Amino acid sequence: xxxxxxLGAGQGGFQAAASLREAGHAGPxxxxxDEPGLPYQRPPLSKAYMKGDAxxxxxxxxxxxxxxxxxxxxxxxxxxxxxxxxxxVRMEDGSVHSYAHLILATGARNRPLPVPGRELxxxxxxxxxxxxxVLKARLPAARHVVVIGAGFIGLEFAAVARALGHEVLVLxxxxxxxxxxxxxxxxxxxxxxxxxxxxxxxCGAGVxxxxxxxxxxxxxxxxxxxxxxxxxxxxGIGVAPNVELAAEAGLEVSNGIVVDAHLATLDxxxxxxxxAVAYPSVHAGMMARLESVQNAVDQARSIAARLTGKVGPxxxxxxxxxxxxxxxxxxxxxxxxxxxxxxxxxxxxxxxPASRRxxxxxxxxxxxxxxxxxxxPADHMxxxxxxxxxxxxxxxxxxDESFDLKSLLA
Ligand code: FAD
Numbered sequence: 001x002x003x004x005x006x007l008g009a010g011q012g013g014f015q016a017a018a019s020l021r022e023a024g025h026a027g028p029x030x031x032x033x034d035e036p037g038l039p040y041q042r043p044p045l046s047k048a049y050m051k052g053d054a055x056x057x058x059x060x061x062x063x064x065x066x067x068x069x070x071x072x073x074x075x076x077x078x079x080x081x082x083x084x085x086x087x088x089v090r091m092e093d094g095s096v097h098s099y100a101h102l103i104l105a106t107g108a109r110n111r112p113l114p115v116p117g118r119e120l121x122x123x124x125x126x127x128x129x130x131x132x133x134v135l136k137a138r139l140p141a142a143r144h145v146v147v148i149g150a151g152f153i154g155l156e157f158a159a160v161a162r163a164l165g166h167e168v169l170v171l172x173x174x175x176x177x178x179x180x181x182x183x184x185x186x187x188x189x190x191x192x193x194x195x196x197x198x199x200x201x202x203c204g205a206g207v208x209x210x211x212x213x214x215x216x217x218x219x220x221x222x223x224x225x226x227x228x229x230x231x232x233x234x235x236g237i238g239v240a241p242n243v244e245l246a247a248e249a250g251l252e253v254s255n256g257i258v259v260d261a262h263l264a265t266l267d268x269x270x271x272x273x274x275x276a277v278a279y280p281s282v283h284a285g286m287m288a289r290l291e292s293v294q295n296a297v298d299q300a301r302s303i304a305a306r307l308t309g310k311v312g313p314x315x316x317x318x319x320x321x322x323x324x325x326x327x328x329x330x331x332x333x334x335x336x337x338x339x340x341x342x343x344x345x346x347x348x349x350x351x352x353p354a355s356r357r358x359x360x361x362x363x364x365x366x367x368x369x370x371x372x373x374x375x376x377p378a379d380h381m382x383x384x385x386x387x388x389x390x391x392x393x394x395x396x397x398x399x400d401e402s403f404d405l406k407s408l409l410a
Contacts, residue, residue, distance in 0.1 A: 009033025117210030
């Protein structure tokens with residue numbers, strides 16, 4: 001019945017609180033977050049919420065009554081220190097929250113664009129509901145929308161802005177969109193689709209500066225010397241994990257708060273999860289820091305299970321081994337990814353991209369590592385089951401549509 005403090009009231013922090021109660025934790029639970037309002041989901045911010053198809057109630061993880069009913073104390077404010085000796089979290093206003101166990105769920109923040117002109121008005125980022133509200137308010141008056149970065153957030157936003165009738169230019173420094181996340185085949189498909197919907201997508205187009213007049217952005221300078229007109233710029237060039245409090249408290253940090261296979265830090269009284277965390281992934285075969293709802297939610301569940309005493313058949317603590325998966329919605333395309341592929345993993349096509357329903361199966365030394373699917377949820381769901389074990393699928397079978405994938409589950 002020990003007091004548990006959760007630092008960060010986003011996707012993973014919320015889930016940790018909910019799962020602790022579900023698993024029978026009877027002691028106090030305090031959920032600390034620095035964003036105003038109730039914990040909410042981020043994915044709709046660049047999709048239905050941005051488009052106006054979902055309101056605040058639809059994106060909140062639970063209504064206010066849930067927290068009262070489950071005796072979860074929500075604290076709005078910013079934590080400024082973790083005092084490990086005294087086992088307490090110090091807040092900006094000087095107040096403290098004592099813990100028997102602390103769960104760090106501090107997430108990540110946007111990487112600022114590292115070029116001159118970044119301070120101009122009209123340059124936006126998208127991480128929080130507050131960011132989304134600013135974008136939604138300013139977008140209708142925008143004449144030249146430029147998105148910097150063709151990652152998931154940039155492309156999702158571009159699809160919405162286009163659907164709302166805006167001319168959209170996307171500048172990507174890499175040779176292809178979504179380069180860090182998917183195969184070249186999948187990148188090519190998304191590049192074609194965005195161009196078909198009227199997005200002006202330019203790859204190999206680095207940004208060297210922003211220009212402005214009267215303090216407001218008027219253009220984006222690219223590496224080739226072009227200045228693209230812009231009065232609304234969305235920067236989506238990735239995130240940095242929020243690790244500073246952990247590092248200042250002496251916890252190990254290396255591209256994330258370092259945790260072990262049980263998601264514990266080197267301090268047994270502190271666990272960590274979600275976007276902020278680097279963990280030993282059995283699926284990646286190395287330390288990984290993932291940015292997905294699944295990762296935050298499943299890690300929260302795993303920590304809740306451990307803290308409430310759940311063990312394996314021999315009484316051993318259970319390591320975190322969940323299969324990673326992710327989705328992205330762009331216009332009418334649903335991309336789903338399961339597993340983790342290395343950049344050089346073989347890519348085998350199943351189905352015809354022209355039908356807009358296909359998958360790319362990834363293999364490392366003939367071992368299935370990931371499946372990228374577009375509008376083919378059955379392949380994705382099957383992949384989650386296959387990758388939870390030792391998949392026997394060969395590249396030849398994956399590429400042969402007459403081969404019944406379900407036979408592998410028998
Ligand atoms: P977060 O949800 O970021 O929560 C961390 C919280 O901690 C934040 O509220 C932060 O302000 C707070 N915090 C940090 N430091 C302090 C402090 N010192 N004191 C108090 N509070 C603090 N994932 C998918 O799988 N599919 C998608 O389609 C998808 N779409 C996305 C779209 C957008 C626009 C964004 C931004 C993300 C999207 N994601 C998507 C990623 C997903 O939302 C994140 O991976 C997930 O939210 C991570 O959860 P988390 O709990 O680790 O961090």
